[in-house]
Amino acid sequence: xxxxxxxxxxxxxxxxxxxxxxxxxxxxxxxxxxxxxxxxxxxxxxxxxxxxxxxxxxxxxxxxxxxxxxxxxxxxxxxxxxxxxxxxxxxxxxxxxxxxxxxxxxxxxxxxxxxxxxxxxxxxxxxxxxxxxxxxxxxxxxxxxxxxxxxxxxxxxxxxxxxxxxxxxxxxxxxxxxxxxxxxxxxxxxxx
Amino acid sequence: xxxxxxxxxxxxxxxxxxxxxxxxxxxxxxxxxxxxxxxxxxxxxxxxxxxxxxxxxxxxxxxxxxxxxxxxxxxxxxxxxxxxxxxxxxxxxxxxxxxxxxxxxxxxxxxxxxxxxxxxxxxxxxxxxxxxxxxxxxxxxxxxxxxxxxxxxxxxxxxxxxxxxxxxxxxxxxxxxxxxxxxxxxxxxxxx
Numbered sequence: 001x002x003x004x005x006x007x008x009x010x011x012x013x014x015x016x017x018x019x020x021x022x023x024x025x026x027x028x029x030x031x032x033x034x035x036x037x038x039x040x041x042x043x044x045x046x047x048x049x050x051x052x053x054x055x056x057x058x059x060x061x062x063x064x065x066x067x068x069x070x071x072x073x074x075x076x077x078x079x080x081x082x083x084x085x086x087x088x089x090x091x092x093x094x095x096x097x098x099x100x101x102x103x104x105x106x107x108x109x110x111x112x113x114x115x116x117x118x119x120x121x122x123x124x125x126x127x128x129x130x131x132x133x134x135x136x137x138x139x140x141x142x143x144x145x146x147x148x149x150x151x152x153x154x155x156x157x158x159x160x161x162x163x164x165x166x167x168x169x170x171x172x173x174x175x176x177x178x179x180x181x182x183x184x185x186x187x188x189x190x191x192x
Numbered sequence: 193x194x195x196x197x198x199x200x201x202x203x204x205x206x207x208x209x210x211x212x213x214x215x216x217x218x219x220x221x222x223x224x225x226x227x228x229x230x231x232x233x234x235x236x237x238x239x240x241x242x243x244x245x246x247x248x249x250x251x252x253x254x255x256x257x258x259x260x261x262x263x264x265x266x267x268x269x270x271x272x273x274x275x276x277x278x279x280x281x282x283x284x285x286x287x288x289x290x291x292x293x294x295x296x297x298x299x300x301x302x303x304x305x306x307x308x309x310x311x312x313x314x315x316x317x318x319x320x321x322x323x324x325x326x327x328x329x330x331x332x333x334x335x336x337x338x339x340x341x342x343x344x345x346x347x348x349x350x351x352x353x354x355x356x357x358x359x360x361x362x363x364x365x366x367x368x369x370x371x372x373x374x375x376x377x378x379x380x381x382x383x384x
Contacts, residue, residue, distance in 0.1 A: 042242075045319065046233070049241050119319075126379060127237065127311075129319035187318060 002026050003120075006034075006055035006066035015172050016065065019181040026062075034058040044068045044082060044117035045129060052119040052127075061123055065184075067177060069116040071150045073100070073138065075109040084149065093149055097142060100153060110137045112154065118180035128187055132179030147171065194218050195312075198226075198247035198258035207364050208257065211373040218254075226250040236260045236274060236309035237321060244311040244319075253315050257376075259369060261308040263342045265292070265330065267301040276341065285341055289334060292345060302329045304346065310372035320379055324371025339363060 005016050006028045017025045028034045037054040041047040051066035070084030080087035080096070088095035104110060113135040120128045135157050142152035144164030151163035156174055163171055172178050197208050198220045209217045220226045229246040233239040237260075244258035262276030272279035272288070280287035296302055305328065311321040327349050334344035336356030343355035348366055355363055364370050 041233075041238070043245055045245060046238065046241055049238055050234075053235055053237060124375075125323040126375060127319070127321035128379075129321070131317040183316075183318060187320075 002062055004028055004031070004055060004059045004062040004064045006051045006064060011168070012067070012177065014168075015175070015177060016181060018172065019178060020065075020185065025065075028055050028058060028064075031055075031058040039068070041068075042082070044070060044115055045119070045131070047082060048117040048119040048129065049127075052121045056121045056125075063123065064121050065118065067116050067118040067180065069114060069177060071100075071112055071114055071154070073104070073112045075107045075111070076103055079103075097150060097153055100138065100150065101140065104138055110139075112136060112138045114150075114154070114176040116176040116180040118177065118184055120184055128184055130180045130183035130187065132176040132181070132183060134174055134176040134179070194254055196220055196223070196247060196251045196254040196256045198243045198256060203360070204259070204369065206360075207367070207369060208373060210364065211370060212257075212377065217257075220247050220250060220256075223247075223250040231260070233260075234274070236262060236307055237311070237323070239274060240309040240311040240321065241319070244313045248313045248317075255315065256313045257310065259308050259310040259372065261306060261369060263292075263304055263306055263346070265296070265304045267299045267303070268295055271295075289342060289345055292330065292342065293332065296330055302331075304328060304330050306342075306346070306368040308368040308372040310369065310376055312376055320376055322372050322375035322379065324368040324373070324375060326366055326368040326371070 002024045003020055004026045005013060007013060008027050008029050013025055013027055035054065037050050039047040039050055041050055047068035048066050052064055055064040055066055070081050072078050072081055088099040113133050116132045118130055136155050138153050139155055143162045144152050147164040154163050156163060194216045195212055196218045197205060199205060200219050200221050205217055205219055227246065229242050231239040231242055233242055239260035240258050244256055247256040247258055262273050264270050264273055280291040306326040308324045309321060311319060313319050328347050330345050331347055336344050336354045339356040346355050348355060
């Protein structure tokens with residue numbers, strides 16, 4: 001069976017393929033009707049739903065998958081949150097990281113967590129969504145060359161390395177996205 | 193077990209109680225932290241998710257339920273859709289119905305359907321959502337005193353009466369909301 005993923009990011013597509021074992025993960029770019037939507041929700045879940053509905057419109061007979069992720073820093077009242085990719089004016093990874101370092105300067109609470117909201121929409125319009133988190137702390141300067149975004153500043157709980165110093169396999173094992181995807185896969189409706 | 197419903201409408205609360213048998217349906221108004229959110233989504237699902245997340249914030253340890261519903265008329269390009277309650281300037285049921293009658297005047301396709309998007313959020317932030325529809329047609333003038341909104345203008349497929357001429361039990365048996373709720377209840381994650 002196929003799952004159409006509303007992403008063109010190769011790392012994400014690979015991660016989804018590993019977790020949704022037995023499914024063929026197809027990028028939404030394979031569907032010419034796909035139009036990237038305006039992600040104007042006010043939560044990760046809302047933005048993931050917006051993306052998933054846009055994908056379902058472009059691929060109406062498929063199971064579609066979408067996610068929205070970001071970094072939440074309690075000492076910054078939850079920022080950068082849903083604005084993680086556009087935290088700084090420039091909106092580049094480097095500028096976003098610099099802003100984060102500056103805003104946390106002198107703060108004693110450097111705890112932070114990555115959040116991923118992942119959404120599946122089935123052809124009958126049933127929807128399943130789940131949240132995954134990866135908790136850790138923000139260090140004072142960048143370390144490591146893997147990953148992207150805030151990874152070089154983020155040390156996950158139980159590790160001494162930043163996410164950018166971990167291998168892709170090590171990172172996927174603890175990632176917020178992987179956790180959200182696995183929750184989708186194991187949901188059996190048993191809560192009701 | 194309890195389900196907190198993001199609604200204060202007595203009819204909806206009763207309908208939910210009947211369908212989610214064995215659960216206690218608690219209105220969100222029982223939670224002082226509840227603040228009715230701005231429903232600024234662009235689909236029924238998005239608005240239902242916005243309401244459900246607001247309810248989950250006010251009642252974080254509960255299973256919460258929210259829905260968003262409306263009338264879709266293909267000959268009017270899907271209007272009134274998510275704007276069903278505010279179709280006319282006045283926004284009253286009577287003015288909305290008058291506008292619908294006027295806009296459909298002379299159109300041969302008078303088919304229409306009610307849609308309900310229903311969303312459950314569990315305390316672990318897993319989300320389940322489903323869509324229910326009730327298909328029928330719009331007649332040229334109002335009939336019946338039960339129900340509300342567009343009910344006096346809507347004759348469901350397989351019936352001669354409008355929704356406003358049916359009893360509450362008859363209406364609940366075929367309603368878009370009932371169908372969406374029942375889908376939530378029977379979802380077993382078996383699709384994956």
